[in-house]
Amino acid sequence: MHLGPILLLSLGSAFFIDSMLYMPDIDSSLVAAISFHTPIVDYVADDFLYLATDDYLYKIDPVRPRIVDRTPLPLRFNYLAIQEKDIILVSSDEIIILDRENLGFKSGIGIETGDHQPIIKDQSIIAHSGERYLYLLNDAGTKSTVRILDLQSGKLVKKATMERMRYFVYDRDTKTLVGLDTKNNLSIFDLTLKKKRRINLGFEAQTFAVRPEGFSIYSDQGIFLVSKTGKIIDFQPIPAQFDHSGSVVLTTNAIARLDTTTCRINAWLDNNLGISRLLHGAGSAHEIGTDPQNNLYLLQTDPLGMVPLKKHYRQLEQAVASLTKADSLWYLQIGAFSSRVNAFRMYDEMRANGVPVIIDSTNLYRIKFGGFNDKPIALDLIDKMLLEGWLVYERKLSVAKTEVFYVNSERFSIVDGVVRKE
Secondary structure, three states: EEEOOOOOOOOOEEEEEOOOEEEEEOOOOEEEEEEEEOOOOOEEOOOOOOEEEEOEEEEEEOOOEEEEEEEEEEOOOOHHHHHHHHEEEEEEOOEEEEEEEOEEEEEEEEEOOOOOOOOOOHHHHHOOOOOEEEEEEEOOOEEEEEEEEOOOOOOOEEEEEEOOOOEEEEEOOOOOOOOOOOOOOOEEOOOOOOOOEEOOOOOOOOOOOOOOOEEEEEEEEEEEEEEEEOOEEEEOOOOEEEEEEEEEEEEEEEEEOOOOOOOOEEEEEEEEEOOEEEEEEOOOOEEEEEOOOOOOOEEEEOOEEEEEEEEOOOEEOOOOOOOOOOOEEEEEEEEEOOOOOHHHHHHHHHHHHHOOEEEEEOEEEEEEEEEEEOHHHHHOOOOHHHOOOOOEEEEEOOOOEEEEEEEOOOOEEEOOOEEEEE
């Protein structure tokens, strides 16, 4: 199942390939290359880039570029999505919701075990006003299942099982979900998962793109332009191996720009440089091409032309946001229990290991370490003490006891509920 390109981002003039962040300067034909030094699991973007590795979620300003915030991840997540003020992390059996502004933990939802992919990265554009729904797709055997979850209540709103999908997208213009299944049917669903239409293509299809007049269907035979009712409007034969991005098609021998209303070629460029991939471009008039050695080329689409981009390597700046609210502190939530006995068992174990945790019994029994005025100090201690949990930013807990603890050779105190380095 494909829901979009893998580890590639177009955000203003920045994009990712694997673990490298690239920032092209169109005028100078230069591209800043920044290594992230760790495998990237998934990403999602608005004005910032939110990027997950096995251990951390990062919030990156791609303009400077720099890390403006980060938070530790106590388990591995497979996918990211955003909705209004939330960052949504999806694992095989759990959904975690973080605050988009400060990456603080908000809530968690258990889900049936499986590889659940968000159908769209920005869930806010798919939901009706006031809704906090998450659309997930899971493949199992010959079937695909779409689930709608209410992030507010944690309940399953709707579930629909269908033929296994090769490709699935959200069409913003018609506010519908469109899928291509393994039996070469295009199915159109409304946002309640009611099937509105099914088109039997009658030929082997690989993927598709939604067009105002219908669909561009990509197959080994070539590109078919199909109307919304399933009628073949036009066909463009091309070699079996190709890539596409928007109206630009890449073959082993050439790069062509198509008229999306007729599927006819209106520009042609020999692929003498061996471009093997097309990436989302650095603007509406550009695409980025790569060769097998990951050299980058600026592909101008109007007029069609290709310019090599020279890489120069830079360091990613490190900066972590520090919030200042008189009544709030950062805490690492290490565990949450409904059982008082289990909570105090963890409490005793943590304290026996030199971690001065506290119990917050506001609703559940929550084991916490903190609080911290500054998030960077909290992150530093979490790393040094090898602690796992969720960072939460919330109202200061009342702690009368004064304590002293050591991390390696460093001495820290907790006075009036606030951790301070001495």
